[in-house]
Amino acid sequence: MTAEELEFLSRLRHRPEGVMCVLGKQALADFQVFGERSSGTNAVEWLIKENTNLDPVKSYGWKHGFPVALAYHPASLIVLIVRDPIDWVVSMFNNPHAAHKDVNTRDFSAFIRGEWAMFVRPRIDRFWKRPWQMTVRSDVGGQECVFDRDPITGRRFRNVMQMRYAKLSSMLSIRNRETNFCLVKFEDLISDPRPFLQSIRCATAQRPVANFKLLPTDPLNPKGKPAERAMKRDDISEEDYNYLLQELDAETENALGYL
Template identity: 35%
Template sequence: MLSDLETDGFLCHRATAAPIEEFVVYGERSSGTNVNKKVIRDVYGLRPTKAYGWKHGAPSFFAASARSLFVVSLRDAFDWCVSMYAKPYHANEEVRSYDFDTFIRAPWLSVMNAPEPHGLEPRLYKNQVLQPDRHIIEGRTYRTVFEMRTVKMRSWLGLLNRGVNIAIMRHEVFQRDPQGYASRIAAGFGLTEKRPFKTPDYIFERRPVTETRRAHAIDRLPHNIEYIRSQLDHALEASVGYAVQPDRAPMSREN
């Protein structure tokens, strides 16, 4: 089944005949989850649901509705780590203080530091360990962001074995042709357009500090290619169509 994803960057698997009414998007930070959610919600009128856990964590649910669609967004590791450094959401203050070289070699330490911590009482949960960013079996801190990437990617690809309606795509496919991507989602799951397609605007405001961090990461990336390659699961990356030897500069200008 992964062969479509490897060659085409896009995979749809419909497991139920029921009309699709709601959806959830999974993917690591800076992997296109927000723009995916915006397109599916705005164009096709599907209802986002929080019934299946946090979008940046491993799937967590008792049972899946026959009317739910699971969407997984993946991104090239080299672009992704640049964007993760530029916008280190949920990272603690120590991790945020690192230069790029240290950031990609350090354990990933994250806390519940959102202004409104996902509906939880700030007085009780603010700055507590973000548990979905711990190893999903062992409970320990991930040794690097790349170990976290590998484990979470395996958990999302595992949805293919859970009998759910699922679409998986490489974010680069969306970036090249967002309307074409939306049309393929619609064709795969019998969705009808509720509003005309509109290319989504950039989701987050560009801030000087973010662009300074991004420029630093892009500058340092060529000096860290071999290290990054050593941290990736080559077979896993290849199975979804990613080369572990980049032949270009990173795209990381979006998300």
């Protein structure tokens, strides 16, 4: 990342309300959330929907994927949420969403060292066409989802940490694509969402309020589904922890305040 991009990320260290760049060309009317799985995308969408006058939309591509939008409307706000990399990878292991059969989802050491791949859920209309407006055949269910491959090489990512950095870099690039953009950390949102929500209300010319609707359920599991596993950060072996530190992008994570 460039020095300017890293400086932008570093602003999050002391801004629990997040960092926002609003073009001001038109009053904000709607929003779409982006972020990797297990990062709190459902939580931040619920909070904004319930506490502001912005409408949630799914007009700009898969929220967990690389940017594919043709253009962004000046009334839309793009919200990107990020999470601590170690907590994130543990959560991915506990809930490996649509993991391909080639991914070892039983052993954490193998999981973090192996290639990542996911499959296309069989119900194409429900999972892809209707919610994300994807142009895709209805008979490719069960095949590998190439949205989770490297968009440049077309190959699988060497591991989930490599995918994290590629996704994070690409999603951050939305800020440079002539749109309104907001970046927030999952940890700040969970600790106290009120500063973040006040900043959103301010950006939408809504008066500040004293009381907000707060998350009623687990922010990472709004539907109450039991996790496939219950591994915790403290369960990571020293060897695996050191491997993860070697694989993550230290410059980016340090700018975000995670290292």
